[in-house]
Amino acid sequence: MRVGGRAVPAVLYACLLGLAWAQQPAQGNDPEARVLALIDAGRFRDAESAIAQAQARPGIPSDQRDRLGFQRERMRRILLDFTLDRAALEAGVRKQIPDLTDAEFGRWLAAGLFEARTIDDRTLYFKRAPSNLFRLSAEALGRRDPKLPPITDGPMETLNPHQRAIRDAALEQGRTSVRPLRVRMTQTLTVDADAVPAGETVRAWIPYPRAIPGQQQDIRAIDSQPAQRSIAPESALQRTAFLQQPAVAGKPTTFSVSYELTIFGRHHAIDPDRVVAATITPDLQPFVQERAPHVVFTDAMRAYSRKVVGGETNPYRIAQKLFAAVDTIPWAGALEYSTIGNISDYALHAGHADCGQQTLLLITLLRLNGIPARWQSGMVFSDGSYDNIHDWGQLYLSPYGWVPMDVTTGRLSADKGTGDDPSMEWFYLGGLDNWRIAFNDDWSRDFVPAKRHFRSDTVDSQRGEVEWDGGNLYYDQWDYSFEWQLLPLAGEQRTAAAVNHH
Numbered sequence: 001m002r003v004g005g006r007a008v009p010a011v012l013y014a015c016l017l018g019l020a021w022a023q024q025p026a027q028g029n030d031p032e033a034r035v036l037a038l039i040d041a042g043r044f045r046d047a048e049s050a051i052a053q054a055q056a057r058p059g060i061p062s063d064q065r066d067r068l069g070f071q072r073e074r075m076r077r078i079l080l081d082f083t084l085d086r087a088a089l090e091a092g093v094r095k096q097i098p099d100l101t102d103a104e105f106g107r108w109l110a111a112g113l114f115e116a117r118t119i120d121d122r123t124l125y126f127k128r129a130p131s132n133l134f135r136l137s138a139e140a141l142g143r144r145d146p147k148l149p150p151i152t153d154g155p156m157e158t159l160n161p162h163q164r165a166i167r168d169a170a171l172e173q174g175r176t177s178v179r180p181l182r183v184r185m186t187q188t189l190t191v192d193a194d195a196v197p198a199g200e201t202v203r204a205w206i207p208y209p210r211a212i213p214g215q216q217q218d219i220r221a222i223d224s225q226p227a228q229r230s231i232a233p234e235s236a237l238q239r240t241a242f243l244q245q246p247a248v249a250g251k252p253t254t255f256s257v258s259y260e261l262t263i264f265g266r267h268h269a270i271d272p273d274r275v276v277a278a279t280i281t282p283d284l285q286p287f288v289q290e291r292a293p294h295v296v297f298t299d300a301m302r303a304y305s306r307k308v309v310g311g312e313t314n315p316y317r318i319a320q321k322l323f324a325a326v327d328t329i330p331w332a333g334a335l336e337y338s339t340i341g342n343i344s345d346y347a348l349h350a351g352h353a354d355c356g357q358q359t360l361l362l363i364t365l366l367r368l369n370g371i372p373a374r375w376q377s378g379m380v381f382s383d384g385s386y387d388n389i390h391d392w393g394q395l396y397l398s399p400y401g402w403v404p405m406d407v408t409t410g411r412l413s414a415d416k417g418t419g420d421d422p423s424m425e426w427f428y429l430g431g432l433d434n435w436r437i438a439f440n441d442d443w444s445r446d447f448v449p450a451k452r453h454f455r456s457d458t459v460d461s462q463r464g465e466v467e468w469d470g471g472n473l474y475y476d477q478w479d480y481s482f483e484w485q486l487l488p489l490a491g492e493q494r495t496a497a498a499v500n501h502h
Contacts, residue, residue, distance in 0.1 A: 031057075032064065035071050040341070042119045044075050070454055073472075078339045080476060082117050082124035089114055092130030097143045104143070112351065113137055115335075128333035135332045136352055153331075154390075155382050156433050159412040163427050166265030166434070177214035177264040181434050182487040184222065184260045189464045191253040191478040196468045198249035205240040205447050205465040206257050207378070207439035208232065215264055215404075216438060222258040229257060232448035237441045238461040242449055247468075255464075260487065266432040268403045269423075275316040278372060278398040287372035287396065294343040294443070294459065295364045304348060305368050315371050316397055319405075322365045323429050327410035329353050329361075336475070337459040355408035356391035356460055360443075362407045363393055372396035373405075377460055378439040379482060387482045389462040390436065397430075404432035 031054035038047035051068045054060065084092065093108075094100045108114065113136050115126040126132070134141045134151055141151070156163070169178040187206050196202050208231055211217050221231060221241075230242040241257040280288055290296050308325045312318050329347065334354035340346050347353035347361040356377065366373035377391040392406035406428040413425070443459045453472040455465055463480045466473040 032067060032071075035068060039071060039075060039078075042117055044079075045120050047075060048072065073454055074339055077336055077474070078117070079119070079124075080474075081126055081335050081339060082119065083127045084125040084129065086123065086125070089125045089129060093133060093140075096130070096134065096145055096148060097140070098145060100143075104140075108133060108137060108140060111137075113140075115350070115352075126335065132332040132352065136330050154380060154388060154409070155384070155386055156380070156435060157409050159424055159427075162435070163412065163424065163431075163433060166431065167267050167421070167424060167427065169265070170267035170431075171269060176268050177266060179265045179434060180489060181263045182218075182260065182489050183263060183437075184258065184485050184487055185437060186256055186258040186483045187464075188254065188256040188481045188483070189466065189478060190255075190480070191247070191466055191473060193250055193252050194247075195473060195477040196247040196253065196470070198247055200247050200468050200470070201244050202247050202253045202466065202468050202473075203242070203244045203452075204255040205242055205451070205461075206255060207461050207464060208239045208241040208257065208259070209261055209378070209437050209439055210234045210236070210239045210441065212438060212441070215266060215432070217262050217264075219259060219261040222260060223256075224258065225254060225256040230449070236445070236448045238443075238445040238447060239439065240447050240461065240465075242447075261437065262489070263434040263437065265434040266404050267427070268400050268430040270316060270397065270400060270403070270426075270430045272314055272316045274399060275314060276398050277315055277370065278396055280370070280372070284372045284396060287374050288367045288370055290367070293341060294360050295367065296342055296345065297364070297368050298342075298345060300345070300348060301364060301368060305365050308365075309369060315369075318369050319366060319371060319395055319397070319429060320426065322362060322369070323405065323407050323426075324411060326358050326362045326365070326407045329358060331355070331358075331408060337457055338455070343459065354391075358407050359391045359393050362405070366395055374402075374441070375443050376404075376438045376441055377443075377462060378437045379462060380436040381482065381484055382435055383486070387484075391460065392428075392432075392436075400430075403430045405429050406432065 031050060035047050035050050035054070038050060051072050054068055055065050090100070090105055093105060113133055114129040115132070116123055116129075134144055166179055170176060189204050189206055191202055209216055209219055211219055211234060221229075224241065224243060226243055226245045228243070232239045232242070243255045243257070245253065245255070247253050278284060305322075308321050309318050312321060330352045331354060332352035334357060337343060337356065343357050344360040344364040347357035353361065359375065363373040363375065373393060373395045375391070375393050378389070379387060380390040381387040390408070392404065392408070394402045395405050396402050409428045411425050412427055440461050447465070451465060451467060451472075453467045456472060456474050457463070457465070463475070466478055
């Protein structure tokens, strides 16, 4: 990442954001700590004044000037998330409950079911709070207008024949990677007309998969718009395809990349009695450590872990307890990650979380208990029209090695009437469906080539990133989409599917 022509690591901004959330900083003469404390207290006008005053100081280091500049941008983004006053919030709920009563609304408001922030003495509500209500309250869901389209989850969030087929094939064949799919994917990023002055170069980074043995392989670039592209090396843990072209007056600027890859279903038949504490080698050491700002072993995190884990010592059973606990946190539409100081702490306390927030919380808890855990994220799709961006992860269990975990898809309810193996409940703790593409094997990692300006998402990389010489283009200035088709497997790809990967 670059700001003002200087290269600045993406993780630097992410680390800065965590200071205000993880702990109240001692202000003293530190202008950054003062700004963070003011933003955390909702005193945006005072924070703006403090930023301007600090940036005007003679001899201010350039990196500090840039970090302060990001805090100004962060406040702007927070205000794009918190757009509703109380009247607009109530109107949003009433669209789905036409006969809403004052008593109902007041009760849900008092229960804290609407995410809010007080900013410069105004109480503002998250723009998705009206729709999130029906994820958080069974009472509200029961009152929702039945003529409206139902609120649904992804197709893999309930036990289905696809997951059973992966489990059955893995057990029958004695493999952990089975049932490969060959997919052609096209990802498109479209910048709004006139978001950039005509003739100026628009630069785009579209997420792009890297090969992961036994999970996704045989990746082949097919096409792009524009045709000239630069795909980051496999070593980039947040891999992208980089494209650029000039803006044209009155027309959207469209970028796309198409590729093919083979995706495998995963299943490990884990015997808890075989699992032992992993020997923490230098390769595993980073995955049991804190990594501020989003993986921090706070006092609250330690207390929560003790409550959930109790006296359990078996690593897999500890993982099951933590997985089950995080799975109980209701899913809800999320704030933009770049606005949150410590995501795992937020997930612990907010009363709801989305997939990335749940995953970072589970990673934090696993690492706190000495179980190596790491991140993956990308997109999920189906053999129908469903697609979404999604986050999940992996944990290391000895003697099995790295195995998948998807706490948001979570525990599956086995139907005893169909003779389901009860172990299917834990399919996503050690297994994975193959209706997903991983773009990222870590969070807050730099792009190749680096951005010159602030990223829209300082943590994840699923939608893409866009900028021009005048600055970053945020999510209100462009959109993204996915299109895919299933392809026949070539002979060599069928052969590859017979290889057992660990």
